[in-house]
Amino acid sequence: xxxxxxxxxxPFLAPALILYGVFVLWPYTQALYVxxxxxxxxxxxKPFVGLANxxxxxxDDVFWNALGHNALMLLGLPVTVLSIALVLAALTLQxxxxxxxxxxxxxxxxxxxxxxxxxxxxxFVFHPNIGLLNGALGSLGLGGLKRxxxxxxxxxxxxxxxxxxxAGVGFFVVYFVAGMQSIPGDLYEAARLDxxxxxxxxxxxxxxxxxxxxxxxxxFVGLGALDLFVLVxxxxxxxxxxxxxxxxxxxxxxxxxxxxxxxxxxxxxxVLLVLSLTxxxxxxxxxxxxxxxx
Amino acid sequence: MRIExxxxxxxxxxxxxxxxxxRRAGGPRGVGAGGLASHLVLGAWGLLVAxxxxxxxxxxxxxxxxxxxxxxxxxxxxxxxxxxxxxNEAQIGRYALNSLIVVAGSVSLTLLCASMAxxxxxxxxxxxxxxIYYAFLVGLAFPGFLAxxxxxxxxxxxxxxxxxxxxxxVYSAGSLPFAxxxxxGFFRSLPTELAEAxxxxxxxxHRVFFQIMLPxxxxxxxxxxxxxxxxxxxxxxxxxxxxxxxxxxxxxQGLAALAVQRGYESDWxxxxxxxxxxxxxxxLFYLLFQRRVQQGLTAGALKG
Numbered sequence: 054x055x056x057x058x059x060x061x062x063x064p065f066l067a068p069a070l071i072l073y074g075v076f077v078l079w080p081y082t083q084a085l086y087v088x089x090x091x092x093x094x095x096x097x098x099k100p101f102v103g104l105a106n107x108x109x110x111x112x113d114d115v116f117w118n119a120l121g122h123n124a125l126m127l128l129g130l131p132v133t134v135l136s137i138a139l140v141l142a143a144l145t146l147q148x149x150x151x152x153x154x155x156x157x158x159x160x161x162x163x164x165x166x167x168x169x170x171x172x173x174x175x176x177f178v179f180h181p182n183i184g185l186l187n188g189a190l191g192s193l194g195l196g197g198l199k200r201x202x203x204x205x206x207x208x209x210x211x212x213x214x215x216x217x218x219x220a221g222v223g224f225f226v227v228y229f230v231a232g233m234q235s236i237p238g239d240l241y242e243a244a245r246l247d248x249x250x251x252x253x254x255x256x257x258x259x260x261x262x263x264x265x266x267x268x269x270x271x272x273f274v275g276l277g278a279l280d281l282f283v284l285v286x287x288x289x290x291x292x293x294x295x296x297x298x299x300x301x302x303x304x305x306x307x308x309x310x311x312x313x314x315x316x317x318x319x320x321x322x323x324v325l326l327v328l329s330l331t332x333x334x335x336x337x338x339x340x341x342x343x344x345x346x347x
Numbered sequence: 348m349r350i351e352x353x354x355x356x357x358x359x360x361x362x363x364x365x366x367x368x369x370r371r372a373g374g375p376r377g378v379g380a381g382g383l384a385s386h387l388v389l390g391a392w393g394l395l396v397a398x399x400x401x402x403x404x405x406x407x408x409x410x411x412x413x414x415x416x417x418x419x420x421x422x423x424x425x426x427x428x429x430x431x432x433x434x435n436e437a438q439i440g441r442y443a444l445n446s447l448i449v450v451a452g453s454v455s456l457t458l459l460c461a462s463m464a465x466x467x468x469x470x471x472x473x474x475x476x477x478x479i480y481y482a483f484l485v486g487l488a489f490p491g492f493l494a495x496x497x498x499x500x501x502x503x504x505x506x507x508x509x510x511x512x513x514x515x516x517v518y519s520a521g522s523l524p525f526a527x528x529x530x531x532g533f534f535r536s537l538p539t540e541l542a543e544a545x546x547x548x549x550x551x552x553h554r555v556f557f558q559i560m561l562p563x564x565x566x567x568x569x570x571x572x573x574x575x576x577x578x579x580x581x582x583x584x585x586x587x588x589x590x591x592x593x594x595x596x597x598x599x600q601g602l603a604a605l606a607v608q609r610g611y612e613s614d615w616x617x618x619x620x621x622x623x624x625x626x627x628x629x630x631l632f633y634l635l636f637q638r639r640v641q642q643g644l645t646a647g648a649l650k651g
Contacts, residue, residue: 061552062467066479069464069523072456076520077486080497087497094500141392148385158637159393162400164644165633167581169599170626173606177406177622178399183615185402188418223396227641276490283583287603302492310588315496322493329490 088323092316099316106320116321119292119299122210126217126278126300127332133218134274135267138225143255145226146233157230160223168220172287175216179203179288203288206297213284213298221277225270232266233259268340275332279325282306301325400626407619414615426616433621437614442601443628449511449597450579453518457575458568460519461526462534466556468527469534470542480531486524495588502589509592517589518579526571533567534560573636573643580629598625 088106090099110116141160145153163171178185179202187199202212236258244254260267282302285292291307292299301321309318406414407429408422434440468480498517499508507513541563542555550558561568583599590597596604602625605618633640 061556062471062473065463065467065556069460069483069527070479072460072516072520073483073486073523076498076501076517077494077523078482080494080501081489083497083500084494137392141389144385144389149382149389152386156389156393157641158634159396161633161637161641162396162630165577165629165640166626167583167599167629169581169583169603170622173602173622174399174403174626176606177403177619183414183418185399185418192419219395222392224644228645231642231645280490280492282492286583286587287606290607305492306495306584306588309496310499315500319493319496322495326490326493330488333488 084319084322087316088320090316092319093313094315095313102316106317107324109317110320110324115296115299115304116301118296119301119304122298123279123281123300125210126214126281127275129214130217130221130278131271131274134221135225135270137218138222138229138270139260141222142226142229142233143259146230147251153230157223157227160226162223163220164224164227166220168283169287171216171220172284175212175219176203176288179212204294206293206295209289209293210298213281213288216284216288217277217281221274225274228270229263229266232263236262264340268336271340272333272336275336276329279329279332403619403626404623407616407623409616409619411615414619429616429620430624432614432617433624437605437617437621438601439598439605439621439624442596442598443624445511445595446580446598449514449518450576452511452515453522453579454572454575456515457519457522457526458572461523461571462530462561462564462568463556464523465527465530466534466560469531470539480527483524483527486521487528491521491584495584499588509590509595511595513589514586514597517585518582521585522575522578526575529571530564530567533564537563569639570643573640576632577629577640577644 087099089101089103091102091105092099141156145156166174177183181187181199181201181204184202186202190196190198200208203209240258240262241254244258249257280302281300285298285300285303286306289298292303302325305318305321305325308314308321405421406418408425408427409429410423410426413420413422464479464483468476502508502513502517505513507516537560542559545555545559546552581599582597583603586597586600590600593604602621605621
């Protein structure tokens with residue numbers, strides 16, 4: 054029995070382990086070394102430069118500009134996306150008698166579209182001449198508000214922000230609804246008998262019992278705000294006018310595959326990793342309280 | 348059962364009573380004016396989501412002049428030719444086929460490797476069980492960006508740059524943490540009696556897996572498969588880096604290139620048609636399997 058068991062283990066585990074080792078573990082391990090080299094990809098030897106890449110990064114204005122935009126997104130996106138999603142989720146469940154799932158089907162559309170499709174679609178919505186937005190403003194008699202949305206350094210980042218909100222909300226509506234549905238109905242019944250209005254029930258029951266979902270959602274949107282590569286790449290090529298919508302991930306790809314500074318790019322990747330892990334950990338700690346069971 | 352005492356509204360529920368969805372879970376239903384206000388808010392967001400999509404589909408039927416001078420009106424004629432031009436001349440058809448090849452390969456490979464590994468981890472005791480499981484879990488915590496540069500060189504050194512095989516292997520490897528994690532949980536939840544009986548009857552362990560356990564795991568494989576399909580189909584950065592040859596572009600790459608190129612040529616109608624064609628497969632897939640897709644994707648998110 055023992056012998057036969059082990060005859061199964063090796064062929065069953067080997068394909069996954071080899072694949073994972075070669076294309077995930079090995080590259081990650083390498084990354085931690087390459088970040089300390091001045092490698093430019095041509096020669097196989099990678100000259101060790103110590104912390105030089107990180108010192109260069111600390112003085113790199115383009116990097117700080119991009120990181121600043123990620124920070125703005127990090128401050129704005131989670132709050133905006135999750136508040137809208139919470140309200141819509143509660144409304145589809147509790148605000149109306151029927152039809153909630155039909156609304157959710159529509160809300161969820163952007164989630165199944167690739168970020169490239171979303172980016173190209175919104176390029177057209179924002180297009181100064183043929184765009185839906187300027188067209189709408191024009192026919193509402195608000196022609197004075199027309200803008201070249203993606204060509205204006207003051208607007209382009211917020212245009213991308215709006216698209217990220219548009220694309221992100223639907224998923225979390227569905228996610229929160231799944232959480233809300235597991236809250237027992239008699240809690241609300243009891244609250245109602247005690248004279249609580251729906252608003253009080255939302256703050257007193259729904260929110261506290263949804264904490265695990267909120268925690269996961271916060272980390273999820275936060276990590277998304279640290280990325281944003283595809284939207285920026287499609288909607289603001291090269292980081293947009295005056296790099297006004299540049300983000301770290303786009304700069305990293307540009308440094309690596311545009312400028313062949315692979316060591317330096319990997320150092321940027323390591324900084325992104327540290328930021329992501331810190332963010333996950335911080336969100337986890339900040340939102341952790343006594344676990345609720347119900 | 349512990350209930351936090353932050354709110355006097357929280358009532359004790361008899362232990363062991365399941366919170367079923369059938370029993371009005373989710374709270375009180377809206378009535379009257381509140382219901383109307385709710386419909387207004389929900390309808391507004393629904394419109395915000397649907398309007399750009401509807402506008403895009405409508406515009407895809409227009410002539411370039413109509414796009415330019417009457418962006419709001421319905422097309423004067425339904426110009427299906429725009430779609431033919433996007434499919435053939437702009438090569439959307441070819442890109443879609445390329446994507447299909449890669450995603451079919453990567454989803455099958457991921458499911459096969461992950462289900463075998465997950466089965467071994469879920470059902471067999473051996474010394475390296477926990478270490479291997481945690482080695483896979485670690486992969487969930489790391490963003491793909493860190494390893495982008497080293498992955499590029501691993502793929503190049505293996506001679507796989509610009510090949511579909513390379514993309515399939517990289518997609519699959521990257522999805523293994525999620526798939527192994529998800530399927531290990533699923534195999535643990537399956538009953539063991541049938542497999543044990545088969546073993547006693549003299550069936551080999553391999554046969555038990557392929558003929559009994561794998562068919563039993565179909566719901567789990569379907570859920571993971573849906574998540575993987577959408578995730579792989581919508582990939583952009585990996586092909587952007589690993590698949591540079593324009594003739595072998597995947598759909599997302601082709602669309603991005605088309606957006607730039609057609610913009611210069613001002614062939615707007617073909618571009619809108621191409622965009623519509625690109626969006627349709629996943630949207631139809633979703634409309635067919637709504638509930639499963641919603642469940643699959645929310646389950647996939649929990650990996651974070």
